[in-house]
Amino acid sequence: MRILVIEDEEEIASFIKKGLTAENFAVDCAFDGEEGLKCSHINDYDLAVLDIKLPKKDGLEVCRQLRRSGKTFPIIILSVKDDMPTKVGALNIGADDYLTKPFSFEELLARTRALLRREKKVIGPKLKLADLEMDVLSHTVVRADKPIKLNKKEFSLLEYFMRNVGTMLTRTMILEHVWDMNIDPFTNTVDVHVRFLREKIDKNHGRKLLHTVHGYGYKME
Ligand code: CA
Numbered sequence: 001m002r003i004l005v006i007e008d009e010e011e012i013a014s015f016i017k018k019g020l021t022a023e024n025f026a027v028d029c030a031f032d033g034e035e036g037l038k039c040s041h042i043n044d045y046d047l048a049v050l051d052i053k054l055p056k057k058d059g060l061e062v063c064r065q066l067r068r069s070g071k072t073f074p075i076i077i078l079s080v081k082d083d084m085p086t087k088v089g090a091l092n093i094g095a096d097d098y099l100t101k102p103f104s105f106e107e108l109l110a111r112t113r114a115l116l117r118r119e120k121k122v123i124g125p126k127l128k129l130a131d132l133e134m135d136v137l138s139h140t141v142v143r144a145d146k147p148i149k150l151n152k153k154e155f156s157l158l159e160y161f162m163r164n165v166g167t168m169l170t171r172t173m174i175l176e177h178v179w180d181m182n183i184d185p186f187t188n189t190v191d192v193h194v195r196f197l198r199e200k201i202d203k204n205h206g207r208k209l210l211h212t213v214h215g216y217g218y219k220m221e
Contacts, residue, residue, distance in 0.1 A: 002026040006036030007051040019105040033057025052079040067094035074115035127162040161220040170217040
């Protein structure tokens with residue numbers, strides 16, 4: 001899952017990015033309203049965290065423009081203001097949630113997960129396909145009751161596959177949702193990571209779950 005953080009205070013932005021990255025999200029930060037909008041047009045995000053007071057274009061205007069341009073991903077607004085009219089105003093222009101600063105990372109994370117769940121991108125903390133199970137809260141993966149150790153990237157990659165079972169995923173789609181914008185789009189990094197992941201989840205099992213779709217990408221089923 002890939003998240004866009006639009007926040008001009010670098011300390012807060014990096015605090016959010018660090019926390020979400022540790023929870024296996026891919027995170028891009030934009031430091032003003034216009035940069036945020038630009039990122040949203042270039043990349044495909046699953047959720048945005050948006051500060052209200054931003055240089056160049058304030059967060060409410062960014063929110064309005066995101067919705068006007070057809071972006072439907074959930075938006076969590078951050079603000080030091082906690083008065084009712086501001087909150088209601090934000091929700092009325094298309095934000096999904098509102099968090100008052102200062103906030104705890106735990107709360108931001110819980111709200112992020114709740115919104116993604118509502119988007120039906122998550123059916124709960126547990127994802128299951130045949131005898132393969134992953135728990136995104138406890139960061140555990142088991143197949144046929146045996147624990148599998150994955151590194152962070154493999155875990156994010158598997159999570160993306162497990163949330164899209166039965167769907168053909170191109171390398172570009174995978175890059176867009178599992179890596180942040182620092183990745184070189186021309187590398188073969190997706191194939192390399194898929195190969196490692198496949199070794200770990202499929203190798204010693206008769207029934208293969210992760211399939212190559214030749215000339216297209218990958219599919220889990
Ligand atoms: Ca700010």
